[in-house]
Amino acid sequence: MSHVSTPTHRRSDPSGGGRRRRKAKPAGRRHTGRNILLTLVVLVIVAAGAAWWVYSDLNGNIKGVDLEEALGTDRPEKLPTSGQNILVLGSDSRAGDNADLGTGKVAGARSDTALVMHIPEGRKEATAVSIPRDTLVTRPECKKDDGSALPSAKRVMFNSVYSMAGPACVVKTVEKMSGVRMDHFMEIDFAGFKELVDAIGGVTVTLKEPIKDKSSGLDLAAGTQKLDGTQSLAFVRTRHGVGDGSDLGRIGLQQQFMIALLSEIKKQDLLGSPTKTYKIADQLTSSLTTDEELASLSSLADFGQSMNGIDPATMETIMLPVAYDKTDPNRVVAAQPQADTLWKALREDRSIPESAKKSPATGG
Template identity: 50%
Template sequence: MGRQRRRLRIAGFTLVGALVLGAGGAGWTFWRLNDNIRSVDIDAALGDNRPAKTGPTTSADPSDPSASPSALPSALPSGALNILVLGSDSRSGTENAELGGGDDGAGARSDTAMVVHIDEGRAGATVVSIPRDTLVTRPSCPLESGGSSSVAYNAMFNSAYAVGGPVCAVKTVESMTHVRMDHYIEIDFSGFAQLVDALGGVTVTTDEDIDDDDSHLELTAGTHHLDGEKALALARTRHGIGDGSDLGRIGLQQTLVKALLDQISSTDLLTDPTRLYEAADAITGSLTTDTDVDSLTELMKLGQSLKGLSSDTTKTVMMPVVTAPYDGNRVVADEPEASELWESLK
């Protein structure tokens, strides 16, 4: 009897120990993922001189007498959103250097810029790509070192990020679109490649052969399943297709966006904890966000509110542009079509 009691006691201690270790592991994982995320306080930097903000709503109606106050804070937001998404080589490290990024964090560039408009109800979206070679009026931007940059006319769009980082990128987009950016999300080269790998790759179909010495990508026309490195190369390819301009690359990036949506919806990460952690680590470790979504909790809440999105309900377009009259290698907004597009996102 004493031996049996001793065995039960040992089993009990073992179970308690496993639970404590499990809870500790979950806590460490949450802390690590949360600590991965970098953020920039866009609101504090830009102040109130910005386009009007769309009032947020939730899936619970505060006027509904049956909705208890305790239930409202946990309700998922359902209001329309505009998110500036940048793909950049801003994070230092050997992985980014090998994938085409900077190796010391200096001279970072925004290679890809998309305004993602989420419809009211969050079941549909419009992704608007802004060519990085677009000539714009870059507004005066607050600088990290203090002071402000000067207004620049006929500046390349992607110079905003190089001059003043995320804050200037957001201010430039809001200045040219007159649309408030509710959130800012930036992902770097290595993080994007790791995310694609964590999802098991991505399947894309190309209409023409691709052979780009700069991105080191060779693909025949047709359907291909790409790993992270090749998916990143596809997103950066410009010289191996069409006329070699940034406009051809945007078409490939939009194809990749829809392919990623399909891959995410077909991958049940919740049934594979290892893959779920790899995806979460890749995402959080490569992100810079605004301070409203700079925690794992807020990112998960945002992600859950977008679970109704699919490639079928997501429209991809490019900001209407024409060749700049004073520079054949640059483009400018094609008016009034460009303004009409931005107005539709308000």
């Protein structure tokens, strides 16, 4: 896959007790169908088989967000079937541990990766919709972490919502823009992502073209090479080194990397190495935030086991159809009627028409 390709529909390789309530920290068919979500689920299920003291320790790492309290009752209806929708975020605070990752000085927190994972009735397949972070959206009124109200605003960048009011407001924004209710929410902090890659010994990727990004310092030659955690983080963050410099080209790199990450995890004998398993699970859960209902190892494991019937060959990932904004060509807006058609299909728990998968903006 060329690193400047734009995701359409592709296949990818496979790899979700007691509840704890803790305040969240403001933190073709081949690709991201499982990426972050199933990576989290699989590793947590492995960890859940450990001794009780290990279970208790890892369980205490997970942070929970009470979406019911934060969002209230003014939300879209649940699916008319037993299907599920999960919002998956990769957050990038550029503070604390993230400040030392060598990827440039960027103030405030951002959600650099956002996926709406739709699991239809029967849980035999799944679709993930990537939302470009540069998409201009209408942010609804939200409650900030300090309890104060953040007024609604039009034409704000999607990834700025996280920094303004946290993950619950991102969930609310996605629900308002799509009319699709999010049953669950998962977030992994990018500092933990770096540690996860280092814990498994790096990830191998193959590039058809070199990437040189002066902003992040990423300098990779064409060909096959193994990336450490810091390089991997720059790889999934880079945008100036691919395509037109927008977020759209970068989405293709993220998809390619997540498949490589899953492949690396599958190759390792985690069950035969309890020490490595614990290290990986500890890094993972320390950076994991979920909705309150999933905020325990047992709940995550139960959820993951409920998806065991999903066939990797049927998993699909697409990008929310977008067009370049007429006022600011550096931003994109949801393309119509494709976006409305896509969201309608998810609301009704039915297949997405091919016409709703075509994006006027490609990032090429």
